[in-house]
Amino acid sequence: MVEEGAVQPLTRNGVSRGPRRDDVPADGGSRAWAVMLGSFFCNGILFGVINSYGVLYKEFVDNLQKNNVTNASGKAALVGSFAMGTTFFVSPVSGVLTDWIGIRQTTFLGGAFASAGMLLSSFFSDDVAALCVTYGAMYGLGGALAYTPSLAVLGHYFGRYLGIVNGFVTAGSSAFTIAMPYFMDMLIRTTGIVWTLRILSAISGLIMLCAFLFKPVRLTTSPTKRPTLRDAFNVDVITNSRYVVWTLGIAISLFGYFVPYVYMLKFVEANFAEGSDTKLPILCIGVTSGLGRLVFGYIADLKGVNRIYLQQLSFFSIGILTILLPFSAGYYGWLVVITLGMGIFDGCFISLLGPIAFDLCGRQGATQAIGMLLGICSIPLTIGPYIAGVLLDARGGDYQLPLLLAGIPPLVGAAAMFTIKCVSIDKKVTVQNGNLTYTKASNNFNNVRQDDDKGRLIENSDKSIDCNNGQRSYNYSIL
Structure with missing residues (x-):
């Protein structure tokens, strides 16, 4: 019988390749595949709901306008952008908490908060202030606590194939984004907004079940004491110059990233013939985003490929395509083509977050590196859609200027990331x-x-x- 933590010879076809620990799985195995699937569903549930906020947004705007609330578009958009922003803003805390109490426990807490927040939202569906707390803050907090460890755990089970595995996992949000708008629209038409939110609460509760699959691999076989909260904070991450520059480049790019997701349904209603499918553009983004995550995840693992250059390409393309969106007004076919392209490069950007964090900060620093990155990104993700909503109301529902401005930050961020190679490391x-x-x-x-x-x-x-x-x-x- 082999004792836990014992060092065993690693063999391949009967040939010894040196020692390894028995608690460090190779790329693959039943536990690794289970972790991958659990992470897939965590990503899918969380971002399938958040990315499909446009369906709920339409209902909230209509309710506010019936109640003669001023700046209805901006206030309703704030609820969705607040959820996205909170998900990312709290991610640094999620990273530290993950290192302190564990991946499994943090993910479980995330599922509990997300489910509870959505359930409470069903009791305040006509109160924007309350929704900012229940849907925005609570669901966003749950998303943060579950999302960061669901990515970090992949590095414990995969190394050589981390890019393609991360691509598959992040494709979960694409798969759910494809289905969620139609599913949520069907629920609203058959059960109403209140029961729609309650059903989404039950679905979000499945994240707690996924948490039980996340058993992290120990990084050392020597006995260690339980770290304090102060010890859990990894200072090396924030002193890594290249990581800091990379993070700031992404943050700049994301000021306009979430704007098309929030306003796409209303944009189609206002600029295309009556009867045009308002949900198809989001469906197109979801389909090709999933494809992009798989394809670029595979490409990122190829020898000679620079992952950061790939990410720059994705931001540049997203910026150009976002600028082209308002010029598709009246030409539904062009809108579909543009959103298909946006999805491909969205998949590229998302699938490379985890692998680049592991490249720059290693396994021990990756959890907090991902968390801090998402935390900083919360600022542009929250502010961007709200500013677009204010511009939209000020211009009487004209989407041209908000969408044009939303395409500029990704171009600036892509250019800024070239400075990474100019930063020395000592x-x-x-x-x-x-x-x-x-x-x-x-x-x-x-x-x-x-x-x-x-x-x-x-x-x-x-x-x-x-x-x-x-x-x-x-x-x-x-x-």
Whole structure:
């Protein structure tokens, strides 16, 4: 019988490849596939609901206008953008909490908050202020607590195929985004807005079941004491220069990202022939976003591919396509083509968040790296749709200016991310079993451009490799 935590020889076709711990699974296996599916459903449920807010938005706007509420469009949009913003704003707390109490426990709490928030929303469906608390704050909090660990746990079970696995998992939100608008519209027509919210509460409760699948892999076999909350905060993440620049570039890009999701249904109603399918554009984004996550997740794992360059391409394309949206007015076919393209590059952007965080910060820092990234992104995701709503009301329902302005930030963010390669790093990066540690090292900018064995770009630095039983020490920074 083998004791837990014992070191066993790793063999392949009977040939020893050195020791490994029995508590570190390889890429694959029943537990790994179960974790992947659980993460798929967590992402799908959370963002399927959030991305389909346009269906609820229409109902909320109609109710507010019947009650003669001023700035109805902006206030109703605030509820949905507040949910998205809270999901990302609280993600740094989620990252720290995950390291403190565990991946499984944090995800379970997230499912509980999301379900409770949606249930309470059903009692205040005509009160925007209350909805900002129940739907915006509570559901957003639940989303934050569940989303960050659902991505972080993937790095515990996958390494070589992390890109494609992350692409499959994040495709869950696309799959649910495809179905949710039609499902929610059917519920509203048959049961009303109140019972629609209650049914969504029950669906959100399934996240708590997914949490039981998330058993993290221990990063060390030596006994350790339970970390305090102060110890759980990883300072190395916020002192990683390239990570900071990458995060700011993404934050800039996201000021206009959520605007098309919120206003697409109303945009179609106002600018296309009566009877045009108002939900088809969101469906198109969902379908091709799922495809994009799988395709670009696979591409990101190929040798020689720079993941950050791929992400820049996605933001540039999203910006151009968003600017083109108002010019499709009256031409439904062009609208479908544009939204199909937006979905593909949306999938590229989303699928690379986790892998790039692991590239830059390692397994030990990835959880909080993802959380801090999402927390910073909450600001533009919350402000962007609200500003668009104010402009929309001020211009009497003209969507041209709000959509044109929404396309500019992704272009600026894509350009800003070029500065990542100009940022020096004065630390030596040591990667061991997916863990990242830092020691002082010097920089030497000789315009070196090479690829490591994971296909990640090594540029503008010295590189030295020491291999011993799968351990590598690199003196470089990964772009």
